[in-house]
Amino acid sequence: MKVLICYFSGTGNTKKIVDKYCEEFSNKNIDVDVYKIEKGDFNYNLDEYDMLGIAYPIHAFNAPSLIVNFVKNLPKQKNRKKLFILKTSGEPLALNNISSYKIKKILKKKNFVLTNEYHYIMPYNIIFRHSDNMAYKMWNTAKQVAPIDCEEILKNKESKLGYIFMGSFLAWLFRIEFWGGRFNGKKYKVSDKCIKCQRCINFCPTHNIKINDGKFEFGDKCIMCMRCSFFCPTNAIKIGLFNSWKVNGPYNFNNYDEKEEQGHKKYCKKSYEKYFKKCNKKIECYKKENEIK
Numbered sequence: 461m462k463v464l465i466c467y468f469s470g471t472g473n474t475k476k477i478v479d480k481y482c483e484e485f486s487n488k489n490i491d492v493d494v495y496k497i498e499k500g501d502f503n504y505n506l507d508e509y510d511m512l513g514i515a516y517p518i519h520a521f522n523a524p525s526l527i528v529n530f531v532k533n534l535p536k537q538k539n540r541k542k543l544f545i546l547k548t549s550g551e552p553l554a555l556n557n558i559s560s561y562k563i564k565k566i567l568k569k570k571n572f573v574l575t576n577e578y579h580y581i582m583p584y585n586i587i588f589r590h591s592d593n594m595a596y597k598m599w600n601t602a603k604q605v606a607p608i609d610c611e612e613i614l615k616n617k618e619s620k621l622g623y624i625f626m627g628s629f630l631a632w633l634f635r636i637e638f639w640g641g642r643f644n645g646k647k648y649k650v651s652d653k654c655i656k657c658q659r660c661i662n663f664c665p666t667h668n669i670k671i672n673d674g675k676f677e678f679g680d681k682c683i684m685c686m687r688c689s690f691f692c693p694t695n696a697i698k699i700g701l702f703n704s705w706k707v708n709g710p711y712n713f714n715n716y717d718e719k720e721e722q723g724h725k726k727y728c729k730k731s732y733e734k735y736f737k738k739c740n741k742k743i744e745c746y747k748k749e750n751e752i753k
């Protein structure tokens with residue numbers, strides 16, 4: 461069995477899940493190749509693979525434009541090819557299910573058959589900063605559920621996300637973000653805190669940032685992935701109209717600090733509780749089943 465996972469990750473959350481999948485597949489002696497979509501030199505022969513995985517962060521209830529364009533360019537398969545989708549997002553609202561509607565439609569026409577789809581909650585890279593405790597809890601949950609999900613994929617146990625009424629239409633409306641991102645990207649500015657390390661230039665997945673006579677220029681190819689501002693070591697990048705939603709600096713996923721206060725306590729509280737409860741139930745059931753064996 462050979463698996464190809466094609467992914468995009470703006471600030472590393474989705475990559476963490478993809479890495480976990482690779483670890484799990486490899487542990488089960490499955491050959492797995494990983495393709496980072498932003499590299500843009502896709503030359504894999506899909507005939508060699510039994511399964512294709514697509515992974516992405518949810519952007520405005522959609523897959524990022526980079527993902528949509530990537531799947532549009534995939535060749536039509538002669539024979540049906542199994543497909544799984546994994547996505548990450550900051551809040552567990554069911555509305556996030558619509559993010560894959562567009563790519564599922566495109567991939568179906570190309571003979572890819574979706575068997576499994578999973579959604580992992582990871583900390584926000586825009587809107588507000590989750591506490592490190594919440595990030596720890598999210599990752600700790602995801603890294604226990606992901607191996608179970610991998611097993612489901614390999615054992616042909618189908619798993620799909622719930623249907624949302626008028627989802628395709630809603631997703632289409634939210635795709636204004638594709639245009640909005642390009643518009644807003646041109647409004648990015650660099651403050652005098654900048655140390656000219658040029659990390660943003662080197663990191664940008666669409667090569668949208670340039671430096672000219674010591675001045676930063678932001679073009680019209682921004683996909684709002686947040687990588688430049690998130691990883692800026694001096695928090696010097698202003699993200700246009702969304703500056704008050706900026707999140708700067710990586711999360712500490714590995715440390716639970718009893719004393720740390722969780723901000724935004726009420727925000728989507730029920731949704732988060734429901735998500736963690738569902739995941740814990742899945743983990744417990746899996747443990748029990750395997751103890752019995």
Ligand SMILES: Cc1cc2nc3c(=O)[nH]c(=O)nc-3n(C[C@H](O)[C@H](O)[C@H](O)COP(=O)(O)O)c2cc1C
Nearest residue numbers: 469470471472473474517519520521549550551585
């Ligand atoms: C432009 C933008 C739009 C986003 N829209 C959503 C959204 O609609 N729903 C959601 O739950 N999270 C949303 N998020 C949060 C990300 O999906 C989440 O933080 C994700 O795990 C980031 O993954 P990455 O680190 O692989 O880029 C958005 C993030 C960005 C940058």
